[in-house]
Amino acid sequence: GQNIDQPTEMTATEGAIVQINCTYQTSGFNGLFWYQQHAGEAPTFLSYNVLDGLEEKGRFSSFLSRSKGYSYLLLKELQMKDSASYLCAVMDSNYQLIWGAGTKLIIKP
Amino acid sequence: GAVVSQHPSWVICKSGTSVKIECRSLDFQATTMFWYRQFPKQSLMLMATSNEGSKATYEQGVEKDKFLINHASLTLSTLTVTSAHPEDSSFYICSARNRDVEAFFGQGTRLTVV
Numbered sequence: 001g002q003n004i005d006q007p008t009e010m011t012a013t014e015g016a017i018v019q020i021n022c023t024y025q026t027s028g029f030n031g032l033f034w035y036q037q038h039a040g041e042a043p044t045f046l047s048y049n050v051l052d053g054l055e056e057k058g059r060f061s062s063f064l065s066r067s068k069g070y071s072y073l074l075l076k077e078l079q080m081k082d083s084a085s086y087l088c089a090v091m092d093s094n095y096q097l098i099w100g101a102g103t104k105l106i107i108k109p
Numbered sequence: 110g111a112v113v114s115q116h117p118s119w120v121i122c123k124s125g126t127s128v129k130i131e132c133r134s135l136d137f138q139a140t141t142m143f144w145y146r147q148f149p150k151q152s153l154m155l156m157a158t159s160n161e162g163s164k165a166t167y168e169q170g171v172e173k174d175k176f177l178i179n180h181a182s183l184t185l186s187t188l189t190v191t192s193a194h195p196e197d198s199s200f201y202i203c204s205a206r207n208r209d210v211e212a213f214f215g216q217g218t219r220l221t222v223v
Contacts, residue, residue, distance in 0.1 A: 033212070035214075040200075040219075041216070041217065042115075042202050042214040042215060042216050042217040043153070043202075043214050044214070045212075045213065045214075087152065087153070095141075095206075096155070096158065097143070097155070097212060099152050099153050099155075100152065101151070101152045102152050
């Protein structure tokens with residue numbers, strides 16, 4: 001079966017760095033997405049990785065290792081507004097998005 | 110990024126009535142549109158996938174006669190919840206994919222059936 005695993009909840013301090021991990025097992029791979037979702041709102045796109053390595057975009061970076069079925073989202077200089085759920089999703093061989101359950105990130109002052 | 114507009118943002122309807130939700134890609138042609146449902150504190154659940162001009166492909170357990178999907182053009186897809194019941198109350202989200210396989214989400218529609 002297809003499976004995406006990510007921690008249920010994480011807590012971090014304002015100004016710090018946090019890494020949210022995602023491991024996956026899917027039928028085929030056509031890229032991995034990270035989305036941010038605030039409570040009651042639709043997800044917003046953060047990043048897309050299809051090749052191994054690190055993609056940096058401002059305070060957010062995303063890493064992919066296809067051989068290990070592993071990705072992480074790195075958030076630097078955390079701000080209170082970063083409190084949200086972070087969803088990892090993999091596009092399988094049929095170009096369907098397989099979703100993780102999301103990681104709720106709590107930022108404390 | 111590309112813009113996907115979903116309307117309405119929220120709707121309250123009486124049990125037994127039907128509700129139509131629209132999803133429009135405003136600045137790109139969406140080859141594929143997806144409809145998701147999300148219960149509180151849960152992840153997105155794919156309901157169906159639709160390609161312009163063809164019938165939608167429904168996920169297992171989703172009633173196609175209850176959740177009617179029409180993808181009439183490359184910029185518009187609609188989801189109609191027919192004969193809605195309180196258990197259909199949920200957050201419905203559409204997403205549209207462009208040729209570069211990126212998926213952009215609408216704002217979501219919160220449906221409450223009373």
